[in-house]
Amino acid sequence: MAQQQAQQRRASIHDVASQAGVSAATVSKVLSGVTTVKPENAQRVLDAVELLGYRVDPLASDMRRAKRRIIGAIMPEFESEFFGQMVSELEGLAEQRGYTLVAASSRESEQREKEILARMHDWRVAGVVLAPVRNEHGPAAGFMKANGMTGVLIDRVLADDAFDTVSADSAAASAEVARALVSQGHRHVLVVGLGQQAATVRARLEGFRKTAVELAPDIRVDVVLCESDVGPLRTLLRDYFSQREDGGDRPTAVYSLFLKGTLVALSEFRRRGWHCPNDISLVGFDDAEWMQVTWPAIAAVVQPVREIAANAMEVLFRRIGGERGPPRARLEPCKVFMRESVGSPGSVPHSGGGDRQ
Amino acid sequence: MAQQQAQQRRASIHDVASQAGVSAATVSKVLSGVTTVKPENAQRVLDAVELLGYRVDPLASDMRRAKRRIIGAIMPEFESEFFGQMVSELEGLAEQRGYTLVAASSRESEQREKEILARMHDWRVAGVVLAPVRNEHGPAAGFMKANGMTGVLIDRVLADDAFDTVSADSAAASAEVARALVSQGHRHVLVVGLGQQAATVRARLEGFRKTAVELAPDIRVDVVLCESDVGPLRTLLRDYFSQREDGGDRPTAVYSLFLKGTLVALSEFRRRGWHCPNDISLVGFDDAEWMQVTWPAIAAVVQPVREIAANAMEVLFRRIGGERGPPRARLEPCKVFMRESVGSPGSVPHSGGGDRQ
DNA sequence: CATAATCGATAAATCGATTTTTCGCTGTTG
């Protein structure tokens, strides 16, 4: 059994060496499986390791390499299911390869994103998985490029000329949402998005619009974008619906392009006493566990978190291994779950106010 | 401006030294603010630092200290809002003190929890914030103690004889829930919990029961506990209600002691076509953003994440600083939000089936 | 004027590993 004295300095490779009566170099060789060690000595080393409870100090061990066996992960936030799952997946994948994942939250700030990246560069991480706050053209990606860092961009990206990218195929998913809404009879849809994430939002929006117009040329697609923060969205949405209060001119369905938007939309529906799907239909990009248990269950686009994580790590480690070649942009297919929050617009007349108590 | 060659080896302290025409020791002194350096040389060093874009390698810098400026955080999962916020808070607090937070998910496994802890010990972290899977008596806490690690236990803990603990005051919050339910007229309540987390669940359960019985001696409190995993809970809950189907013998309110339980309860209500609060009332321990926007909004106990994180870090750094003394157990007060999912039992008769479409 | 004290800076030791170089010994071959 390993017997260690609590609170004391841990055994180093030299302690093992003197315990076994050999040199530190020999210990290192035994532990790394070099065969040029006499079996007798190897056994003595292993015994000493066992006796002292010795374990390699991974950071000291990394000192001589150019890059350390650490992968940095930078996410815009930790609070959502999506990024929580992402970090969890990435952690497991890094671990499988003998690397440690160090995750940090940029808290939706490009400034902080870059600072964290600089710190990770100081740490000499072998690679970085960056989920940028805005898109692939932000200062963080520029920093990575300028400093020759190895990395992969995920989520709010489409393609980049310097780094591999992996993200959900938002355009295809949005097209599927369009098909579903149109086939249910919707001809006036409000799309809610975040302007900040230019490229992805455009992909989702255009993916939706293109298919919608194809299937129903007379369809009307309104768009409400809040520029930088989610805060103003509440007001924007309120105003949007207020302007259409009297006339029967309001949309029969809302497609939110991001999770917070779905929450804000639901909140606005509550305020107005509207029920889904009788008064209005709702689909959100990004799924959450609770969407299955509410009444109505909320229709949502499920992003393939595992696949994105797996592919990001795969491509990242290929680059770490020295693979050359132009960056590749990978899109992973989403699943669309049309739950109860979506119905046919004509089936039940819009109700004015709810029966809240 | 810092000009760096992409892809190249980063400038070390020796590069700065030779650039400035001094020794590495002098550079180190200038950067750490030692005053025994001639102003002229100090300036040359600073110029060289600027020119080469030099930044200290934190890991190399930590080599000579007994402990590294790293704080480990081990959470049971990353997917929930609660632990996501927790990690985010802890990260910020560590950063403020010049430390780096390395977070890992034990994925609700005590085995994994201990492995991660061992790895963090290898890393020679200065301290650990451990949110144990089960409770304060698990193998992980034992490992920390046996190895003389510095740490603080949070969340699913009450008190420990070896480590400081910080957690939500579940008992007080549960008492408040009891007060609210009793005052609304509820006299038969089902409490749903996870047996695994012995002490905390008992605190929540007893906190509820004690106050409930005080205020309404005739109250009936049923308890459904699933032992280890959340999976069986669905079945347990289904059976519980099935057995009380015909007789009017079923509870008028459910108090779930943990988030997943709240989701399962909602799911079971859906299945039966019950609406909150008309058919049954619901309160959950642990809040989530979506609970405010659903219809009905779900009543919940909000845990003071910021306070728990702040206190945990505070007490941890005091220990890192060498503070002695017996471990202290700290409880942070919760807030209880009685939202629409709670009503009076008599107000509307229980409906048999729902009007789902 | 000789010695001591002071200041500033460098050399060297240290942290804990890995890897390259060196070295001593054994066994083989000319």
Add this chain to the structure above:
DNA sequence: CAACAGCGAAAAATCGATTTATCGATTATG
């Protein structure tokens, strides 16, 4: 029997910083 190849292990260099010990030059003091 001498020279050499081969093997196993130790010594030393290395990674990038910090800290202690040392050293040289200047200034102060007896």
